[in-house]
Amino acid sequence: MKVxxxxxxxxxxxxCAAAAxxxxxxxGTSEIFESLDLEKARKTLKRIMGYGHVSVIEHANFTFxxxxxxxxxxxxxVRHRIASYTQQSQRYVTYDTLQEYVTPPxxxxxxxxxxxxxETLENISKTYQKLLDLxxxxxxxxxxxxxxxxTNIIVTMNARELRHFFNLRCCARTQWELxxxxxxxxxxxxxxxxxxxxxxxxxxxxxxxxxxGKLKPPECNIEEIKARFRSL
Ligand SMILES: Cc1cc2nc3c(=O)[nH]c(=O)nc-3n(C[C@H](O)[C@H](O)[C@H](O)COP(=O)(O)OP(=O)(O)OC[C@H]3O[C@@H](n4cnc5c(N)ncnc54)[C@H](O)[C@@H]3O)c2cc1C
Numbered sequence: 001m002k003v004x005x006x007x008x009x010x011x012x013x014x015x016c017a018a019a020a021x022x023x024x025x026x027x028g029t030s031e032i033f034e035s036l037d038l039e040k041a042r043k044t045l046k047r048i049m050g051y052g053h054v055s056v057i058e059h060a061n062f063t064f065x066x067x068x069x070x071x072x073x074x075x076x077x078v079r080h081r082i083a084s085y086t087q088q089s090q091r092y093v094t095y096d097t098l099q100e101y102v103t104p105p106x107x108x109x110x111x112x113x114x115x116x117x118x119e120t121l122e123n124i125s126k127t128y129q130k131l132l133d134l135x136x137x138x139x140x141x142x143x144x145x146x147x148x149x150x151t152n153i154i155v156t157m158n159a160r161e162l163r164h165f166f167n168l169r170c171c172a173r174t175q176w177e178l179x180x181x182x183x184x185x186x187x188x189x190x191x192x193x194x195x196x197x198x199x200x201x202x203x204x205x206x207x208x209x210x211x212x213g214k215l216k217p218p219e220c221n222i223e224e225i226k227a228r229f230r231s232l
Pocket of ligand 1: 079080081082161164168169173174175
Protein backbone atom coordinates (compact mmCIF):
# COMPACT_ATOMS: atom_id res chain seq x y z
CA MET A 1 0.00 0.00 0.00
CA LYS A 2 1.06 3.58 -0.61
CA VAL A 3 -0.51 6.53 1.21
CA UNK A 4 0.33 10.05 0.09
CA UNK A 5 -1.09 13.36 1.23
CA UNK A 6 -1.26 15.06 -2.18
CA UNK A 7 -2.43 18.52 -1.17
CA UNK A 8 -4.38 20.43 1.44
CA UNK A 9 -5.85 23.85 2.18
CA UNK A 10 -2.89 26.24 2.43
CA UNK A 11 -2.23 27.45 5.97
CA UNK A 12 -4.95 25.18 7.42
CA UNK A 13 -4.46 26.16 11.07
CA UNK A 14 -4.58 29.93 10.38
CA UNK A 15 -7.62 29.54 8.11
CA CYS A 16 -9.59 27.53 10.70
CA ALA A 17 -8.53 29.82 13.56
CA ALA A 18 -9.54 32.88 11.51
CA ALA A 19 -12.93 31.23 10.98
CA ALA A 20 -13.24 30.69 14.74
CA UNK A 21 -12.34 34.34 15.46
CA UNK A 22 -14.83 35.58 12.87
CA UNK A 23 -17.68 34.73 15.22
CA UNK A 24 -16.76 37.15 18.06
CA UNK A 25 -14.81 39.55 15.79
CA UNK A 26 -16.00 42.96 14.70
CA UNK A 27 -13.93 42.96 11.47
CA GLY A 28 -13.90 40.78 8.38
CA THR A 29 -12.16 37.39 8.21
CA SER A 30 -9.52 38.67 5.75
CA GLU A 31 -8.29 41.20 8.30
CA ILE A 32 -8.33 38.61 11.11
CA PHE A 33 -6.45 36.12 8.90
CA GLU A 34 -3.74 38.65 7.94
CA SER A 35 -3.05 39.64 11.54
CA LEU A 36 -3.03 36.07 12.92
CA ASP A 37 0.32 34.39 13.56
CA LEU A 38 0.67 30.61 13.75
CA GLU A 39 1.18 30.53 17.52
CA LYS A 40 -2.02 32.48 18.17
CA ALA A 41 -3.87 30.36 15.60
CA ARG A 42 -2.85 27.18 17.42
CA LYS A 43 -3.85 28.55 20.82
CA THR A 44 -7.21 29.68 19.40
CA LEU A 45 -7.95 26.28 17.89
CA LYS A 46 -7.06 24.46 21.09
CA ARG A 47 -9.48 26.67 23.05
CA ILE A 48 -12.34 26.60 20.53
CA MET A 49 -12.09 22.88 19.84
CA GLY A 50 -11.94 22.31 23.60
CA TYR A 51 -15.42 23.89 23.79
CA GLY A 52 -16.57 21.31 21.23
CA HIS A 53 -16.96 23.96 18.50
CA VAL A 54 -15.36 21.80 15.84
CA SER A 55 -17.25 23.04 12.78
CA VAL A 56 -14.47 25.62 12.21
CA ILE A 57 -12.08 22.88 11.12
CA GLU A 58 -14.40 22.04 8.22
CA HIS A 59 -12.64 24.89 6.39
CA ALA A 60 -9.50 22.76 5.92
CA ASN A 61 -9.52 20.02 3.26
CA PHE A 62 -6.99 17.23 2.77
CA THR A 63 -6.56 15.09 -0.35
CA PHE A 64 -4.86 11.67 -0.30
CA UNK A 65 -3.81 9.20 -2.93
CA UNK A 66 -4.25 5.62 -1.67
CA UNK A 67 -2.49 3.23 -4.01
CA UNK A 68 -2.34 -0.56 -4.27
CA UNK A 69 -4.97 -1.07 -1.60
CA UNK A 70 -7.60 -3.81 -1.78
CA UNK A 71 -11.17 -3.51 -2.93
CA UNK A 72 -12.05 -4.79 0.57
CA UNK A 73 -10.48 -1.59 1.91
CA UNK A 74 -12.14 0.83 -0.50
CA UNK A 75 -15.56 -0.74 0.08
CA UNK A 76 -15.24 0.20 3.77
CA UNK A 77 -13.63 3.58 3.08
CA VAL A 78 -16.43 4.86 0.86
CA ARG A 79 -18.99 4.27 3.64
CA HIS A 80 -17.67 7.60 4.99
CA ARG A 81 -20.08 9.97 3.30
CA ILE A 82 -18.70 13.44 4.05
CA ALA A 83 -15.92 12.99 1.50
CA SER A 84 -15.15 12.96 -2.23
CA TYR A 85 -13.74 9.90 -3.99
CA THR A 86 -12.46 8.89 -7.42
CA GLN A 87 -11.44 5.26 -7.90
CA GLN A 88 -9.61 3.31 -10.60
CA SER A 89 -12.19 1.65 -12.84
CA GLN A 90 -12.49 -2.10 -13.27
CA ARG A 91 -14.45 -1.30 -16.45
CA TYR A 92 -11.41 0.23 -18.14
CA VAL A 93 -8.40 -1.37 -16.42
CA THR A 94 -7.54 -5.03 -17.14
CA TYR A 95 -6.49 -7.24 -14.22
CA ASP A 96 -4.00 -9.63 -15.71
CA THR A 97 -1.33 -10.61 -13.22
CA LEU A 98 -1.14 -12.01 -9.71
CA GLN A 99 0.77 -8.88 -8.70
CA GLU A 100 -2.55 -7.10 -8.57
CA TYR A 101 -3.89 -8.64 -5.36
CA VAL A 102 -3.39 -7.82 -1.67
CA THR A 103 -2.50 -10.78 0.57
CA PRO A 104 -3.48 -10.29 4.24
CA PRO A 105 -0.51 -10.97 6.60
CA UNK A 106 -2.53 -13.63 8.49
CA UNK A 107 -2.68 -15.61 5.23
CA UNK A 108 0.86 -14.78 4.08
CA UNK A 109 2.38 -16.16 7.28
CA UNK A 110 0.50 -19.50 7.19
CA UNK A 111 1.88 -21.65 4.34
CA UNK A 112 -1.21 -23.86 4.06
CA UNK A 113 -3.54 -20.84 3.89
CA UNK A 114 -1.22 -19.01 1.48
CA UNK A 115 -1.23 -22.03 -0.87
CA UNK A 116 -5.06 -22.15 -1.05
CA UNK A 117 -5.22 -18.36 -1.41
CA UNK A 118 -2.66 -18.24 -4.24
CA GLU A 119 -4.20 -21.18 -6.09
CA THR A 120 -7.64 -19.60 -5.94
CA LEU A 121 -6.33 -16.26 -7.17
CA GLU A 122 -4.51 -17.99 -9.98
CA ASN A 123 -7.74 -19.73 -11.02
CA ILE A 124 -9.62 -16.44 -10.84
CA SER A 125 -6.97 -14.75 -13.00
CA LYS A 126 -7.14 -17.53 -15.58
CA THR A 127 -10.96 -17.50 -15.65
CA TYR A 128 -11.00 -13.70 -15.91
CA GLN A 129 -8.60 -13.86 -18.85
CA LYS A 130 -10.66 -16.65 -20.50
CA LEU A 131 -13.82 -14.52 -20.22
CA LEU A 132 -12.00 -11.59 -21.86
CA ASP A 133 -10.72 -13.95 -24.61
CA LEU A 134 -14.34 -15.02 -25.19
CA UNK A 135 -15.17 -11.38 -25.92
CA UNK A 136 -16.82 -10.64 -22.56
CA UNK A 137 -16.40 -6.95 -21.67
CA UNK A 138 -14.21 -6.03 -18.69
CA UNK A 139 -17.25 -4.57 -16.95
CA UNK A 140 -18.80 -8.08 -16.84
CA UNK A 141 -15.64 -10.21 -16.51
CA UNK A 142 -14.83 -8.22 -13.33
CA UNK A 143 -17.76 -9.87 -11.54
CA UNK A 144 -15.43 -12.75 -10.64
CA UNK A 145 -12.65 -10.53 -9.23
CA UNK A 146 -12.17 -10.85 -5.46
CA UNK A 147 -12.06 -8.35 -2.60
CA UNK A 148 -8.27 -8.87 -2.69
CA UNK A 149 -8.00 -7.09 -6.07
CA UNK A 150 -5.70 -4.06 -5.84
CA THR A 151 -7.05 -0.63 -6.65
CA ASN A 152 -6.13 3.06 -6.47
CA ILE A 153 -8.37 5.74 -5.04
CA ILE A 154 -8.14 9.46 -4.34
CA VAL A 155 -10.04 10.79 -1.33
CA THR A 156 -10.70 14.30 -0.05
CA MET A 157 -12.07 14.93 3.43
CA ASN A 158 -12.32 18.01 5.58
CA ALA A 159 -10.55 17.97 8.94
CA ARG A 160 -13.72 17.40 10.97
CA GLU A 161 -14.65 14.34 8.93
CA LEU A 162 -11.03 13.14 9.03
CA ARG A 163 -11.04 13.28 12.83
CA HIS A 164 -14.26 11.25 12.87
CA PHE A 165 -12.76 8.82 10.34
CA PHE A 166 -9.65 8.43 12.56
CA ASN A 167 -11.88 7.80 15.63
CA LEU A 168 -13.41 4.81 13.87
CA ARG A 169 -10.69 3.57 11.57
CA CYS A 170 -7.53 3.88 13.68
CA CYS A 171 -9.32 1.71 16.26
CA ALA A 172 -8.17 -1.86 16.89
CA ARG A 173 -11.73 -2.98 16.01
CA THR A 174 -11.14 -1.85 12.41
CA GLN A 175 -9.77 -4.31 9.88
CA TRP A 176 -5.93 -4.26 9.64
CA GLU A 177 -5.52 -2.78 6.15
CA LEU A 178 -7.85 0.18 6.63
CA UNK A 179 -6.41 0.74 10.12
CA UNK A 180 -2.88 0.92 8.68
CA UNK A 181 -4.00 3.33 5.95
CA UNK A 182 -5.93 5.54 8.41
CA UNK A 183 -2.99 5.62 10.83
CA UNK A 184 -0.60 6.65 8.05
CA UNK A 185 -3.06 9.36 6.90
CA UNK A 186 -3.15 10.66 10.48
CA UNK A 187 0.64 10.63 10.72
CA UNK A 188 0.87 12.78 7.58
CA UNK A 189 -1.81 15.34 8.51
CA UNK A 190 -0.38 15.74 12.02
CA UNK A 191 2.83 16.98 10.41
CA UNK A 192 1.10 19.76 8.47
CA UNK A 193 -1.66 20.75 10.92
CA UNK A 194 -0.70 19.58 14.43
CA UNK A 195 -3.21 21.69 16.36
CA UNK A 196 -6.14 20.51 14.21
CA UNK A 197 -5.23 16.86 14.74
CA UNK A 198 -4.07 17.05 18.36
CA UNK A 199 -5.41 14.02 20.24
CA UNK A 200 -6.82 12.58 17.01
CA UNK A 201 -6.88 8.82 16.67
CA UNK A 202 -9.12 6.02 17.91
CA UNK A 203 -11.91 7.13 20.24
CA UNK A 204 -9.99 6.00 23.33
CA UNK A 205 -7.22 8.56 22.69
CA UNK A 206 -9.69 11.42 23.12
CA UNK A 207 -12.19 9.85 25.52
CA UNK A 208 -9.62 8.04 27.68
CA UNK A 209 -11.94 5.00 27.73
CA UNK A 210 -13.12 2.51 25.11
CA UNK A 211 -16.70 3.14 23.94
CA UNK A 212 -16.86 -0.31 22.34
CA GLY A 213 -17.92 -1.92 25.65
CA LYS A 214 -17.87 -5.72 25.45
CA LEU A 215 -16.47 -5.51 21.92
CA LYS A 216 -13.21 -3.97 23.16
CA PRO A 217 -10.43 -6.25 21.88
CA PRO A 218 -8.69 -7.93 24.87
CA GLU A 219 -5.24 -6.91 23.58
CA CYS A 220 -6.07 -3.17 23.78
CA ASN A 221 -4.06 -1.22 26.34
CA ILE A 222 -5.50 2.30 26.31
CA GLU A 223 -2.42 3.92 27.88
CA GLU A 224 -0.17 2.33 25.26
CA ILE A 225 -2.54 3.32 22.42
CA LYS A 226 -2.76 6.93 23.70
CA ALA A 227 1.03 7.19 23.93
CA ARG A 228 1.47 5.73 20.44
CA PHE A 229 -1.03 8.06 18.74
CA ARG A 230 0.08 11.18 20.60
CA SER A 231 3.65 10.63 19.42
CA LEU A 232 2.81 9.72 15.80
C1 LIG B 1 -15.38 -1.53 13.47
C2 LIG B 1 -16.42 -1.26 12.43
C3 LIG B 1 -17.25 -2.27 12.02
C4 LIG B 1 -18.23 -2.03 11.04
N1 LIG B 1 -19.05 -3.05 10.65
C5 LIG B 1 -20.02 -2.81 9.74
C6 LIG B 1 -20.91 -3.84 9.32
O1 LIG B 1 -20.83 -4.96 9.77
N2 LIG B 1 -21.85 -3.55 8.39
C7 LIG B 1 -22.00 -2.29 7.89
O2 LIG B 1 -22.87 -2.08 7.05
N3 LIG B 1 -21.17 -1.30 8.24
C8 LIG B 1 -20.20 -1.52 9.15
N4 LIG B 1 -19.37 -0.49 9.52
C9 LIG B 1 -19.51 0.81 8.88
C10 LIG B 1 -20.28 1.80 9.77
O3 LIG B 1 -21.58 1.32 10.04
C11 LIG B 1 -20.38 3.17 9.08
O4 LIG B 1 -21.12 3.07 7.88
C12 LIG B 1 -19.03 3.77 8.76
O5 LIG B 1 -18.13 3.59 9.81
C13 LIG B 1 -19.21 5.26 8.46
O6 LIG B 1 -19.43 5.91 9.68
P1 LIG B 1 -20.38 7.15 9.89
O7 LIG B 1 -21.73 6.84 9.31
O8 LIG B 1 -20.32 7.58 11.29
O9 LIG B 1 -19.58 8.22 9.14
P2 LIG B 1 -19.70 9.20 7.90
O10 LIG B 1 -20.46 8.68 6.75
O11 LIG B 1 -18.27 9.49 7.71
O12 LIG B 1 -20.49 10.44 8.46
C14 LIG B 1 -19.93 11.26 9.48
C15 LIG B 1 -21.04 11.69 10.42
O13 LIG B 1 -21.94 12.53 9.70
C16 LIG B 1 -23.27 12.30 10.15
N5 LIG B 1 -24.07 11.78 9.04
C17 LIG B 1 -23.60 11.40 7.81
N6 LIG B 1 -24.62 11.04 7.01
C18 LIG B 1 -25.74 11.15 7.75
C19 LIG B 1 -27.10 10.91 7.50
N7 LIG B 1 -27.55 10.44 6.33
N8 LIG B 1 -27.99 11.15 8.48
C20 LIG B 1 -27.60 11.62 9.68
N9 LIG B 1 -26.30 11.87 10.00
C21 LIG B 1 -25.39 11.64 9.05
C22 LIG B 1 -23.18 11.27 11.29
O14 LIG B 1 -23.06 11.95 12.51
C23 LIG B 1 -21.89 10.54 10.98
O15 LIG B 1 -21.29 9.92 12.11
C24 LIG B 1 -18.38 -0.72 10.49
C25 LIG B 1 -17.52 0.29 10.93
C26 LIG B 1 -16.56 0.05 11.88
C27 LIG B 1 -15.66 1.17 12.31
